[in-house]
Amino acid sequence: MHTENSVTLDGSRLTCTAVAAVARRGAAVTIAPEGLARAAVSHRVALAAIGRDALYGRTTGVGANGRVAVKPTGGHGLRLLRSHAGGAGELASAAVARGTLAIRLNQLAAGGSGADPAWLEAVAGALNAGLIPEFPVLGGIGTGDLTALAATALALTGERPWRGPHGMAPQALLPRAVADADALAFLSSNAMTLAQATLAHEDLAGLLDAELQVAALSHLALSGSAQPYAEPVQAARPHPGQGATARRLRELLGPDTARPSARVQDPYGLRALPQVHGPAAEALGQVERVLQVELNAAAENPLADARSGRVLHNGNFHGAYLALALDSARLALCADAALSPARLAALTDPERTGLRAFLAEGPEGSSGIMILEYTASAALAELRGLAGPVSLGTAVLSHGAEEHAAFSPHAARAAAAMVPPLRTVLACELVAAIRALRQRATEPTSMSLRAIYDQCLRSLPADDQDRPLDTDIAAAEQVVASLADQAAIAPNSM
Numbered sequence: 001m002h003t004e005n006s007v008t009l010d011g012s013r014l015t016c017t018a019v020a021a022v023a024r025r026g027a028a029v030t031i032a033p034e035g036l037a038r039a040a041v042s043h044r045v046a047l048a049a050i051g052r053d054a055l056y057g058r059t060t061g062v063g064a065n066g067r068v069a070v071k072p073t074g075g076h077g078l079r080l081l082r083s084h085a086g087g088a089g090e091l092a093s094a095a096v097a098r099g100t101l102a103i104r105l106n107q108l109a110a111g112g113s114g115a116d117p118a119w120l121e122a123v124a125g126a127l128n129a130g131l132i133p134e135f136p137v138l139g140g141i142g143t144g145d146l147t148a149l150a151a152t153a154l155a156l157t158g159e160r161p162w163r164g165p166h167g168m169a170p171q172a173l174l175p176r177a178v179a180d181a182d183a184l185a186f187l188s189s190n191a192m193t194l195a196q197a198t199l200a201h202e203d204l205a206g207l208l209d210a211e212l213q214v215a216a217l218s219h220l221a222l223s224g225s226a227q228p229y230a231e232p233v234q235a236a237r238p239h240p241g242q243g244a245t246a247r248r249l250r251e252l253l254g255p256d257t258a259r260p261s262a263r264v265q266d267p268y269g270l271r272a273l274p275q276v277h278g279p280a281a282e283a284l285g286q287v288e289r290v291l292q293v294e295l296n297a298a299a300e301n302p303l304a305d306a307r308s309g310r311v312l313h314n315g316n317f318h319g320a321y322l323a324l325a326l327d328s329a330r331l332a333l334c335a336d337a338a339l340s341p342a343r344l345a346a347l348t349d350p351e352r353t354g355l356r357a358f359l360a361e362g363p364e365g366s367s368g369i370m371i372l373e374y375t376a377s378a379a380l381a382e383l384r385g386l387a388g389p390v391s392l393g394t395a396v397l398s399h400g401a402e403e404h405a406a407f408s409p410h411a412a413r414a415a416a417a418m419v420p421p422l423r424t425v426l427a428c429e430l431v432a433a434i435r436a437l438r439q440r441a442t443e444p445t446s447m448s449l450r451a452i453y454d455q456c457l458r459s460l461p462a463d464d465q466d467r468p469l470d471t472d473i474a475a476a477e478q479v480v481a482s483l484a485d486q487a488a489i490a491p492n493s494m
Helices: 016-025 033-049 063-067 076-084 094-109 118-128 146-157 176-187 191-221 231-235 240-258 273-295 320-337 339-347 370-386 408-417 419-440 447-459 470-489
Strands: 006-009 028-031 088-091 136-138 161-164 167-170
Touching: 006 016, 006 094, 016 094, 016 191, 016 273, 028 033, 028 094, 028 118, 033 094, 033 118, 076 146, 076 176, 094 118, 094 146, 094 191, 094 273, 118 146, 118 176, 136 146, 146 176, 146 191, 191 240, 191 273, 191 320, 191 339, 191 408, 191 419, 191 447, 191 470, 231 240, 240 273, 240 447, 273 320, 273 339, 320 339, 320 370, 320 408, 320 419, 339 370, 339 419, 370 408, 370 419, 408 419, 419 447, 419 470, 447 470
Parallel strands: 006 028
Antiparallel strands: 088 136, 161 167
16 A cells, blocks of 8 residues: 555565655655565564574575585574675665565565564664665676665664665664574565566656557647557457557547547558557556565575574565566567657658658758757667666576576666667657647647646757757756656556
């Protein structure tokens, strides 16, 4: 359960929207009593197993050292945290760091880690005090975000500083004895990867809807046919994403679906939009479904199982589900994004618009928006570079003790990196669509699309003479970002 200002974490009902509220919008967190109770039971199971069973990371070393017996107290856990705080690269953003804390807290509330409930109180205290752990993004390979969580645990004990409202300062929120006893129990999670993926999902889902809003404006500027979006067409090939895309386009166009079209058949950028956009929407839907499971999973190794009272060693830390879902989504998003430059090309073509080439004004030979095609193609090339699947890679580590990896952190970062170039692609199309609509003296009649059109008129320059267009693109990117944010906060049927 959550509002924009508060999220209750119970280990079973955390949503992507709630994670974003904590990570990006500063929502406070409350631990549900049942979450604390589950954590306490799991902790008792783990303590009871000491001396009876070998507990990986608690009475043994880790990795290839899993065959080496260690004392469960006496500094082994702290040495584990210190040795595993070995990440590299740029620091995670504040939003990703806050999201990491919220997700790990909720996972601990699911029960199964064997960690002392004091961990939950400490993490909640850090979030509500506005404290942000600093850790580099490189280190995880899809089998646990060990480096990020080790650095976080050291901050909880006061060994590393927090970034907070008053700058950088150490603040101990967890006794070192607790951290020493439960070190691996806290590390056994992909919380940083899940935070990155959750925030990327919010951004990309918003941009998918923004794309349809921009495409609807291009549809009007090109006098497109609404027949490809008609209900009988969709019923004849009832893929869910395709049908939802067409329904959204009918909603955006409203009465404009009755306007006469200029051609018997439109270019694919309009005619095949439901068929290409639909798979991207479905792929992002699968990412959300995977995230919904992972955010509320006790994906712990070993699992301190309350029902059986046993400690079970397992592979639930493996990130294959998320990596494969993100790989599919990035490929589908890239294919979908390629339709935007196609619509942009149509908007520059006099045979499609009845206007001058490149929507130019002024002397003959003026370039108009010619350069926008180049910028959009450059941004699309960035997207193609980010679409490559990470799941084809693997790794053999720690003397062969760990011989496979999902590389889900890399898939999540690649998904997040797609946001700026996708925004640029859509911004280039938006500049062209608004210019064409102005030159044709065509205005949307549906209320929702008219509001977007009016927003663009306020934001984009009306001078169509040859001049620098980088300011137009920047302004259009702000409009696209606004449309995406509105869609993320108030999601539609897509």
